[in-house]
Amino acid sequence: MDDEPNRRQAGRIGPRCVALGVLLLTSASMLSEIAAAQNFKRSNGRGPYVHDIDVYDASGRRIDAASPGEPYSPSETCKKCHDVKGIAHGWHFNAAGDGEDGRGGEPWVLADARTGTQIPLSYREWPGVVSPDEVGLTPTGFAQLFGRHLPGGLDTYADGALEDPRRALTGGLEIDCMACHDASRTWSVERWNAQVEKQNFAWAPAAAMGLIAVDGDVSRLADGADPAEKRPTVRWSESAFDVEGKVSFDVVRTPPDGACLACHTVHPVGETAAPRWQHDGDVHTRAGLKCADCHRNGIEHHTVRGFPGEVHPSESDISSLTCAGCHMDPTDGHGRVLDRGGRLGAPLALHRGLPPVHLDKISCTACHSGSAPASAPAPVQTSMAHALGLGLQSRSDGDLPHIVEPVLQRDGDGKVRPYRAMWPSFWARRDGETLTPIAPADAQRPLRKALRVRRDLAAELGELEPDELEARVISALTGLDDGTGTPVRVGGGRVWEVAADGASLTSTEHPAAAPVLWPVAHDVRPARDSIGSGGCTDCHAADAPFLYQRVVAPDVLTIAEPLEQVAHERLGYDADLLRAWEASFTGRDAFKWVGFGALGLVALVLLVHLLVGLDAILRWLRGDRRQRGESEG
Amino acid sequence: MPTFSWDLAAWMDRYRDVATALIAACAVLAALHLAISAARRPRWTPTRRPGRLSTALALFVVAVALGLGTTALLGLWTGEGKLHGWPLFVHVGLGGAFLVGFALLALVRAGASRPGRAEVYGRLARTGFWLLLVSGLAVGGSMMVATLPWLGGASMELTIELHRWAGLALVLSVIAYGHGLLLGRLARR
Numbered sequence: 001m002d003d004e005p006n007r008r009q010a011g012r013i014g015p016r017c018v019a020l021g022v023l024l025l026t027s028a029s030m031l032s033e034i035a036a037a038q039n040f041k042r043s044n045g046r047g048p049y050v051h052d053i054d055v056y057d058a059s060g061r062r063i064d065a066a067s068p069g070e071p072y073s074p075s076e077t078c079k080k081c082h083d084v085k086g087i088a089h090g091w092h093f094n095a096a097g098d099g100e101d102g103r104g105g106e107p108w109v110l111a112d113a114r115t116g117t118q119i120p121l122s123y124r125e126w127p128g129v130v131s132p133d134e135v136g137l138t139p140t141g142f143a144q145l146f147g148r149h150l151p152g153g154l155d156t157y158a159d160g161a162l163e164d165p166r167r168a169l170t171g172g173l174e175i176d177c178m179a180c181h182d183a184s185r186t187w188s189v190e191r192w193n194a195q196v197e198k199q200n201f202a203w204a205p206a207a208a209m210g211l212i213a214v215d216g217d218v219s220r221l222a223d224g225a226d227p228a229e230k231r232p233t234v235r236w237s238e239s240a241f242d243v244e245g246k247v248s249f250d251v252v253r254t255p256p257d258g259a260c261l262a263c264h265t266v267h268p269v270g271e272t273a274a275p276r277w278q279h280d281g282d283v284h285t286r287a288g289l290k291c292a293d294c295h296r297n298g299i300e301h302h303t304v305r306g307f308p309g310e311v312h313p314s315e316s317d318i319s320s321l322t323c324a325g326c327h328m329d330p331t332d333g334h335g336r337v338l339d340r341g342g343r344l345g346a347p348l349a350l351h352r353g354l355p356p357v358h359l360d361k362i363s364c365t366a367c368h369s370g371s372a373p374a375s376a377p378a379p380v381q382t383s384m385a386h387a388l389g390l391g392l393q394s395r396s397d398g399d400l401p402h403i404v405e406p407v408l409q410r411d412g413d414g415k416v417r418p419y420r421a422m423w424p425s426f427w428a429r430r431d432g433e434t435l436t437p438i439a440p441a442d443a444q445r446p447l448r449k450a451l452r453v454r455r456d457l458a459a460e461l462g463e464l465e466p467d468e469l470e471a472r473v474i475s476a477l478t479g480l481d482d483g484t485g486t487p488v489r490v491g492g493g494r495v496w497e498v499a500a501d502g503a504s505l506t507s508t509e510h511p512a513a514a515p516v517l518w519p520v521a522h523d524v525r526p527a528r529d530s531i532g533s534g535g536c537t538d539c540h541a542a543d544a545p546f547l548y549q550r551v552v553a554p555d556v557l558t559i560a561e562p563l564e565q566v567a568h569e570r571l572g573y574d575a576d577l578l579r580a581w582e583a584s585f586t587g588r589d590a591f592k593w594v595g596f597g598a599l600g601l602v603a604l605v606l607l608v609h610l611l612v613g614l615d616a617i618l619r620w621l622r623g624d625r626r627q628r629g630e631s632e633g
Numbered sequence: 634m635p636t637f638s639w640d641l642a643a644w645m646d647r648y649r650d651v652a653t654a655l656i657a658a659c660a661v662l663a664a665l666h667l668a669i670s671a672a673r674r675p676r677w678t679p680t681r682r683p684g685r686l687s688t689a690l691a692l693f694v695v696a697v698a699l700g701l702g703t704t705a706l707l708g709l710w711t712g713e714g715k716l717h718g719w720p721l722f723v724h725v726g727l728g729g730a731f732l733v734g735f736a737l738l739a740l741v742r743a744g745a746s747r748p749g750r751a752e753v754y755g756r757l758a759r760t761g762f763w764l765l766l767v768s769g770l771a772v773g774g775s776m777m778v779a780t781l782p783w784l785g786g787a788s789m790e791l792t793i794e795l796h797r798w799a800g801l802a803l804v805l806s807v808i809a810y811g812h813g814l815l816l817g818r819l820a821r822r
Contacts, residue, residue, distance in 0.1 A: 334645045335791025350785030595777045598736035605739040
């Protein structure tokens with residue numbers, strides 16, 4: 001009888017057992033993570049570490065120098081010593097929603113001259129951008145187009161990359177450490193891009209380093225092709241392996257500027273652009289700093305972007321890695337300095353004579369960064385948008401997409417900042433307020449007949465009379481009508497569609513037509529070349545570009561007069577107040593003379609009467625003493 | 634419920650509240666005192682009347698100084714504690730007018746406002762006058778120095794802080810001065 005409860009108890013798993021089990025499992029998991037972390041090698045030396053290492057293919061098999069057959073896999077090779085999984089969550093590799101979307105940055109741009117298309121794309125949910133899958137781009141298609149300026153990491157960068165049916169053929173476009181950490185300048189974006197364009201993703205890292213020659217083109221293979229039979233073949237360079245069968249990589253911990261600029265170059269174009277040899281570059285680079293001195297990261301690769309208010313995923317305090325963090329001494333607003341800046345030997349920004357209210361309303365970059373504002377924003381080309389860095393004979397200043405800078409914009413914090421801007425241009429179908437862009441590949445056929453454009457929509461239709469152009473666009477929109485929505489043309493900040501009469505175009509404003517903006521941070525101009533260095537009238541004058549720049553919303557296809565806005569309207573300034581200040585600045589010198597003269601006069605009056613008062617006191621004291629002397633006598 | 638603190642920075646942060654309360658309290662006290670004085674026989678009577686031009690100048694300076702205080706407080710209350718926009722513009726414009734009138738007033742009235750000369754102005758008007766000159770010099774000086782390319786960020790903030798508190802002292806002096814002048818007029822009736 002006594003054994004009955006014990007038997008019953010023995011037959012079921014009690015809560016204590018469950019708790020113990022969970023604890024054990026958790027501990028085991030933590031221990032395995034700790035063990036894995038401890039497996040990562042560290043030199044902890046400041047000097048370079050010579051990377052003569054074994055290389056491994058994507059299946060984790062060591063590549064035999066005697067009969068190498070596969071390209072090396074950066075992740076399988078580097079993970080022996082480095083936390084490759086952790087790196088994959090870094091800013092450059094986590095666009096597909098791994099972390100916060102972060103402050104809006106430069107989007108990718110799907111550009112096509114034949115259809116006059118420039119659509120901003122991003123896997124991050126930034127304002128104004130379109131997700132690549134909305135224009136029919138699979139992760140493979142996205143990488144094929146834009147992988148040229150992606151340092152790999154497609155699996156975490158693009159939504160659905162792991163499930164992409166072509167992944168078995170293409171292999172993974174892995175994070176290629178050498179794209180940024182190569183000190184030998186061997187890694188070639190040309191060689192990388194040659195493989196990426198062919199969808200030879202798995203082969204790109206080794207090919208970019210010149211270690212292999214690849215024979216084959218995955219992009220020509222059908223989706224269901226047998227990878228074992230059809231994949232490209234590889235020939236390793238005879239000099240790739242040393243006598244021990246190892247491969248030497250000249251790795252540098254801090255990426256050189258060239259690695260950053262490979263993807264983040266901005267190139268001024270157009271009539272107003274000075275030749276390249278006349279550009280000074282960024283003042284920080286001139287002073288000997290590297291990009292990664294400020295835009296730094298730990299092994300997790302959460303690269304500091306360096307804008308005020310940025311929150312780092314590691315919760316580290318990165319407030320000093322901003323312009324103000326280095327160049328300003330934070331105060332309590334009453335003149336009491338609370339902290340000292342000056343990191344990396346940064347000179348203190350004194351802003352002599354600048355009323356502090358300006359710093360509350362204008363960002364550092366508004367006066368110091370990018371092209372100085374001119375009467376209109378100037379066109380620029382960027383690496384990501386225009387494939388800069390690749391040698392092309394067909395480059396021209398008019399290449400799509402059309403991007404301009406600086407466009408000043410007031411942010412949520414009330415500060416004015418400079419931006420690069422691109423007005424989307426594309427054909428779309430409208431269903432209510434929803435616009436669905438038509439991918440250029442889908443638009444080309446219907447448009448070819450109506451517009452009779454062979455290569456370049458803007459160039460070939462630009463010379464037409466307005467009536468003829470309108471008729472062709474109406475014809476094009478009619479041709480795009482497949483019954484799934486009203487065909488529209490987006491451009492110049494407006495959405496165009498065929499009017500009810502069927503013979504004219506009508507336009508409306510729509511958020512999808514609004515410009516996509518991303519902040520200008522570099523190149524930074526020195527203090528003497530910044531706005532305001534010439535005095536108050538750099539801005540407070542009727543012809544000052546900062547407030548009177550004319551911002552035109554350009555359309556690839558100019559259907560009508562483009563929308564135009566003066567900078568101060570965009571910024572929400574009171575035009576009457578601006579003019580009042582401008583008028584006051586014309587007499588500012590006279591005001592100063594009169595003001596100081598008046599104060600001098602008052603000071604003189606006070607001095608005279610102070611002396612008179614002192615004299616009276618002294619006389620009174622003398623008289624008092626004399627009186628006392630007489631009374632005593 | 635506001636709490637009292639000896640922390641100077643805390644008081645600086647509450648400038649808008651402090652300035653508004655002090656100016657309002659002084660204005661109410663002056664008005665009350667004026668009303669009571671109007672109903673009673675004045676204890677002091679001037680033996681000499683001030684000139685018309687000098688009186689007009691004094692009233693101009695008082696009005697402009699009160700206008701400066703009003704625009705400043707208005708700007709601070711409407712601009713989330715910062716003076717900018719139209720209130721700042723009007724404030725700066727009035728500042729220029731104040732400096733000119735203020736200098737002329739100093740020239741015209743300093744002699745008659747010296748201690749011991751009670752034939753034209755009463756004690757309050759004379760005290761208010763000299764306080765006005767000293768605080769006005771600090772207000773104007775701190776503003777004019779800030780127009781020169783001399784001061785950097787923290788120094789500029791310090792100068793503006795000086796300007797604000799000297800401005801408060803100026804408005805209070807002007808209330809005392811104006812009050813003294815009005816008392817003098819009551820005494821002459």
